[in-house]
Amino acid sequence: MIDRYALPEMKGLWTPERKYASWVEVEVLASEAQVRLGVVPAEALPAIRDGEVPTPARVEEFERVRDHEILAFLAAYTETIADGHGRWVHHGMTSYDLVDTALGHTLAASCDLVLAEAVRLRAVLVARSKEHWDTVCVARTHGIHAEPTTFGQKLALHAFAVDRSITRLRAARTAVAVGTISGAxxxxxSIDPAVEAYVCDRLGLGVEPVPSQVVARDRHAELMAALALLGAVVEQIGLELRLLQRTEVREVEEPRTSEYQGSSAMPHKRNPTTSERINGLARLLRAYANAAYENVALWHERDLAHSPVERVVFPDAFTIAHYQAGKAADVIGNLTVHSGRMLANLEATHGLIYSSEVLLDLVNAGEDRDKAYRVVQAAALESTETGEHLADTLADRGITTTAAQFQPERFLGRRDVLRDRMEKLLDVEV
Incomplete structure (x- = not known):
């Protein structure tokens, strides 16, 4: 786990202490089910419930001798269970009945935290989109000025991408929120399926329908892919913010404290470091997803190759996805928008961004499209070289234009259709 990017609530789900507590919970629930079936004597249950969650240090002591974490855990846990009742713990179970069932519970809880931040990000994007729905700016394709748009529409695009990510992550949560207590x-x-049903029901988990010894790892690959896709969507937001913060663009600025310092050498620097961090973390999420794909194919009923991978990628991926989505929500929520600079950039190419309207008006007036295109293109190239406004260059070529052809509103008359679609995101289940 990367402490730098681990927020407290997520970090708390992935500590050794939390893991062993979840293992104890599974063992106690399994013992309760076994008592109901008459397999474990009822008098053993209070002692099992009173057993202490072992410390990581104590488990490590046993593991140095046994070279098996689950057996080490069981030894450390059962030594605290009075009157020899510890012998009933783990009755009829195998190691991954414990590990994977507890893991399903932890993965579901971790998904809930990431989903909460993703939902918050979506809400912030919708709110800022509404705020800036009429804030006109230039759209860019291939990095080049294209036509007028609004900053609100830019944000709405990202809101829908986050919304799709939420849908994927909810499906992946369902896929991984399963357990299995089915024996070797x-x-x-050696164990009644009723034990599995009881434990999984109490933990809010589904049941692996046809288990091997483990929960199928395609479930976990689906989850990691959903996290990676959310990361890529957030990365796109970060990239857009970075591009808009460049000195020659300067249309937005991410929030900074009054004590902010951007460079050890250059006091003037105001770098988009948070947006850059958001982008970099997405690369890790994609790498973790690839590792999860490698874990799907296990030998026969199982092998152990997936275990060391999951010890790294699960806590890291969840802490990063949780941090990244939350940080993006903070940045968007407190983003400074320089609308005046947007208008200045809109006119920086001296009317070139209105060339499509001039072209269509010529075609509508009866001109051949290809001929009209070449005329407007040549005028645009000349304006680029001379700095003269496109309208004046066209006039020099005998083409009369009107002021209305060079107004952003001519491109934005149907944007209410898009706003209606965007606002419906507020009505979706949160």
């Missing part, structure tokens, strides 16, 4: 190779040879 998933045949329930």
């Amino acid at each position: 190779v998933g045949t329930y040879s």
